[in-house]
Amino acid sequence: MITVVTPFEIPAERDAEFTAAWKAMSQVAARLPGYRAARLHRSRGTARFRFIGLSMWDSEQSISGALADPTFAEALEALGCRSFPSVYDVAIEVTRDT
Numbered sequence: 001m002i003t004v005v006t007p008f009e010i011p012a013e014r015d016a017e018f019t020a021a022w023k024a025m026s027q028v029a030a031r032l033p034g035y036r037a038a039r040l041h042r043s044r045g046t047a048r049f050r051f052i053g054l055s056m057w058d059s060e061q062s063i064s065g066a067l068a069d070p071t072f073a074e075a076l077e078a079l080g081c082r083s084f085p086s087v088y089d090v091a092i093e094v095t096r097d098t
Helices: 012-029 060-068 070-077
Strands: 002-009 035-042 051-057 086-088
Touching: 002 060, 012 035, 012 051, 012 070, 051 060, 060 070
Parallel strands: none
Antiparallel strands: 002 051, 002 086, 035 051
């Protein structure tokens, strides 16, 4: 499993519009092969990127397939903002029991 970490540049006055569009985009993604889960995080304080999206996929091929899907591409465009996605692998995992 791989993770896509996506910081978003969103003006404060667009929070409600952006979160609704992000939820709609994630619902489209949830129907695509290889999709696992997604979360949208909002900063509690001052931050350059107030919203960070995390999405989990089976593989980079799953992501490529999603980006080629016209419905998903349209949902991404509907976000109406600048984003900076990058694929990450887990480097270290620490749990309560480790």
